[in-house]
Amino acid sequence: MSTTPESTTEKSALIEIDDLSFSYDNGKTNTLKNISLDIPAQEVTAFIGPSGCGKSTLLRCLNRMNDLVDSSKITTGEIRILGQDINAPKVDAIQLRKHVGMVFQKYNPFPKSIYDNVSYGLRIAGEKNKKRLDEAVERSLRSAALWEEVKDRLHSSALGLSGGQQQRLCIARAIAVQPKIILMDEPCSALDPIATAKVEELITELASEFTIVIVTHSMSQASRVSNNTAFFYLGELIEFDRTQKIFGNPSKKQTEDYITGRFG
Numbered sequence: 001m002s003t004t005p006e007s008t009t010e011k012s013a014l015i016e017i018d019d020l021s022f023s024y025d026n027g028k029t030n031t032l033k034n035i036s037l038d039i040p041a042q043e044v045t046a047f048i049g050p051s052g053c054g055k056s057t058l059l060r061c062l063n064r065m066n067d068l069v070d071s072s073k074i075t076t077g078e079i080r081i082l083g084q085d086i087n088a089p090k091v092d093a094i095q096l097r098k099h100v101g102m103v104f105q106k107y108n109p110f111p112k113s114i115y116d117n118v119s120y121g122l123r124i125a126g127e128k129n130k131k132r133l134d135e136a137v138e139r140s141l142r143s144a145a146l147w148e149e150v151k152d153r154l155h156s157s158a159l160g161l162s163g164g165q166q167q168r169l170c171i172a173r174a175i176a177v178q179p180k181i182i183l184m185d186e187p188c189s190a191l192d193p194i195a196t197a198k199v200e201e202l203i204t205e206l207a208s209e210f211t212i213v214i215v216t217h218s219m220s221q222a223s224r225v226s227n228n229t230a231f232f233y234l235g236e237l238i239e240f241d242r243t244q245k246i247f248g249n250p251s252k253k254q255t256e257d258y259i260t261g262r263f264g
């Protein structure tokens with residue numbers, strides 16, 4: 001049975017993780033152990049927990065990035081997105097990743113122009129119409145709160161942007177293909193406080209359109225940006241609830257110890 005955060009009954013689960021166990025060594029040991037949780041649509045859900053507890057592994061299961069890791073496999077359970085088992089043989093991982101975009105810890109724009117970075121996903125999907133590409137680039141950069149800063153230098157190298165701008169560009173690149181879900185793996189860890197604040201503001205805005213799952217080491221960031229928080233420890237889901245509840249009145253002592261800095 002999946003764990004649903006309280007008071008989300010009006011929100012439907014977009015991602016259902018059902019009894020998921022995952023191994024990096026062909027099933028000898030499980031890095032994730034019987035995880036069940038339902039992630040609501042159009043909200044921000046944060047994964048927190050001490051280093052090595054499996055947050056990034058679970059995030060990467062959501063768009064099958066772990067398929068690329070030799071000897072890794074799901075040993076129990078399944079993940080459904082919009083009711084579809086994403087590991088079913090008929091599901092193509094490349095297609096899945098069009099719906100489930102990802103933003104990484106270290107911003108990683110391509111060594112190309114700002115325009116080419118944002119239009120990349122659409123172009124490889126076959127879009128050639130210049131007007132449609134121009135519109136998509138502008139819309140995505142506006143959504144990523146970057147348009148005003150770059151509109152006069154769209155054809156300059158993306159590598160000439162500041163770190164915070166490069167991360168927002170990566171977010172623009174992810175949203176250009178209009179995914180349903182955006183996965184963010186510690187998206188602010190390489191940014192200074194001002195750039196972090198901008199990205200956090202952006203995450204909150206994007207949640208009106210996208211479902212966002214974010215891994216973060218920052219308790220204050222999880223409490224600022226997320227609606228739901230899942231706390232993991234040693235590959236197990238310890239507690240999943242509305243963020244206010246997790247940070248205000250957690251049900252489990254382990255959760256309380258972690259968020260108050262007593263371990264981790």
Ligand SMILES: Nc1ncnc2c1ncn2[C@@H]1O[C@H](COP(=O)(O)OP(=O)(O)OP(=O)(O)O)[C@@H](O)[C@H]1O
Binds near residue numbers: 024051054
């Ligand atoms: N590609 C991999 N191959 C083998 N083991 C891996 C791989 N990636 C992660 N692991 C192991 O899986 C466990 C969970 O790692 P994961 O990166 O998911 O944790 P995390 O909670 O995100 O940690 P952190 O907060 O430090 O990023 C760790 O023991 C890690 O060493």
